[in-house]
Amino acid sequence: MQEPSLLPINVLTGFLGSGKTTLLNRWVHQTSMRNTLVVINEFGDIGLDHQLLTHSDEQAVIEMSSGCLCCTLRGDLSRTLQEALEDIAAQDKPLPSRVVIETTGLAEPTSLLQLLMTDHWLAHRFKLDSVVCCVDAANGAATLEAHRESQHQVAVADKLLITKTDLASEETVSRLANQLAKLNPAAEQWQVIDGELSADLLVGSGLYRTDTQGYQVEQWLKASSYARHQAETPSSAFSAPLKNSTMSPHRSSDHSHHSSNIKAFCFSVNEPIKPEALENWLDILMSLMGDKMLRIKAVVHLTDRETPMALHGVQHIFHPPAPLPANSVHDRVSRFVFITQNVAPETIAELYTFFNSSKEVEE
Ligand SMILES: Nc1nc2c(ncn2[C@@H]2O[C@H](COP(=O)(O)OP(=O)(O)OP(=O)(O)O)[C@@H](O)[C@H]2O)c(=O)[nH]1
Numbered sequence: 001m002q003e004p005s006l007l008p009i010n011v012l013t014g015f016l017g018s019g020k021t022t023l024l025n026r027w028v029h030q031t032s033m034r035n036t037l038v039v040i041n042e043f044g045d046i047g048l049d050h051q052l053l054t055h056s057d058e059q060a061v062i063e064m065s066s067g068c069l070c071c072t073l074r075g076d077l078s079r080t081l082q083e084a085l086e087d088i089a090a091q092d093k094p095l096p097s098r099v100v101i102e103t104t105g106l107a108e109p110t111s112l113l114q115l116l117m118t119d120h121w122l123a124h125r126f127k128l129d130s131v132v133c134c135v136d137a138a139n140g141a142a143t144l145e146a147h148r149e150s151q152h153q154v155a156v157a158d159k160l161l162i163t164k165t166d167l168a169s170e171e172t173v174s175r176l177a178n179q180l181a182k183l184n185p186a187a188e189q190w191q192v193i194d195g196e197l198s199a200d201l202l203v204g205s206g207l208y209r210t211d212t213q214g215y216q217v218e219q220w221l222k223a224s225s226y227a228r229h230q231a232e233t234p235s236s237a238f239s240a241p242l243k244n245s246t247m248s249p250h251r252s253s254d255h256s257h258h259s260s261n262i263k264a265f266c267f268s269v270n271e272p273i274k275p276e277a278l279e280n281w282l283d284i285l286m287s288l289m290g291d292k293m294l295r296i297k298a299v300v301h302l303t304d305r306e307t308p309m310a311l312h313g314v315q316h317i318f319h320p321p322a323p324l325p326a327n328s329v330h331d332r333v334s335r336f337v338f339i340t341q342n343v344a345p346e347t348i349a350e351l352y353t354f355f356n357s358s359k360e361v362e363e
Pocket residue numbers: 014015016017018019020021022023049104105134163164165166167192193194195
């Protein structure tokens with residue numbers, strides 16, 4: 001399995017003016033950011049953020065301006081990183097142990113995540129460690145209401161930083177925190193003023209942590225965040241639609257006041273799944289509604305394997321399944337965490353039933 005040898009990438013995202021550069025400016029001076037390659041993506045021809053960053057010699061900071069990594073500059077990321085690594089090697093400096101990418105404020109983060117999975121050069125060298133998203137305490141709610149990009153940035157994040165809390169009342173911050181938890185119940189939330197926060201929080205949201213700590217499946221999947229919300233759900237609202245499986249949508253997303261219709265939920269299957277049923281189910285989900293699947297993470301137990309597999313998908317694209325050690329999970333329940341837009345959890349469950357039972361009929 002390649003995972004341990006890949007270089008971690010952290011994506012720092014957040015809407016225009018949400019405080020990304022302010023945060024990065026603090027982080028680059030912290031010990032845990034030593035030996036980090038920082039990539040700043042900006043729209044303008046002259047990258048201002050890049051100039052604002054006062055970093056030490058221990059980091060390389062490169063700028064990608066004149067476009068957005070998630071669209072016009074998609075093809076440029078691997079070339080830029082390749083050149084940066086060659087430059088560092090040519091200067092006899094140690095190669096970076098981490099890459100942090102600050103996106104533009106209008107970035108569609110799923111496109112960047114897809115790029116990391118599909119670009120051959122990138123996929124063989126880097127693994128996504130975490131997506132950290134800044135949300136402005138004062139403007140965040142209005143931005144979420146108005147901009148799909150902001151909703152997506154929040155929905156796919158592993159950590160949510162509510163910035164500029166000095167500019168908003170406690171009540172506003174708390175309302176925003178609830179709104180963010182509805183969109184993304186599993187993400188940890190932090191409040192930040194003037195970027196005062198440890199860069200350590202960037203580290204370690206990925207599936208594989210360190211040589212000594214190994215796989216951290218539960219922290220990566222965070223299925224229990226979704227299950228906890230299920231426990232609060234009136235039983236009539238989401239009864240288990242399937243034999244041997246349960247659907248645990250985040251309670252509040254059902255009557256969310258967002259127009260986004262983003263839903264985060266956990267679908268679990270108690271019995272090991274037949275590989276063909278899993279493949280057919282995921283194929284149909286991806287082909288019918290791939291563009292609405294913002295992020296999928298899963299730990300899956302298959303009938304033909306003793307050990308579990310991890311799956312990670314973004315929209316139409318899945319990473320190759322990663323085999324996990326048997327002791328990385330404590331039961332044989334398969335858990336799928338879906339973050340979707342305009343997809344009813346019931347549709348996902350019904351399609352699962354269809355493929356699971358149609359195989360049974362054939363046998
Ligand atoms: N009052 C206050 N201002 C802040 C805070 N954090 C950032 N700012 C200010 O907010 C403005 C935008 O911050 P940036 O860090 O440039 O935001 P950004 O997300 O990098 O912005 P873009 O690159 O344009 O997307 C700047 O003027 C910062 O000084 C904070 O916690 N409190």
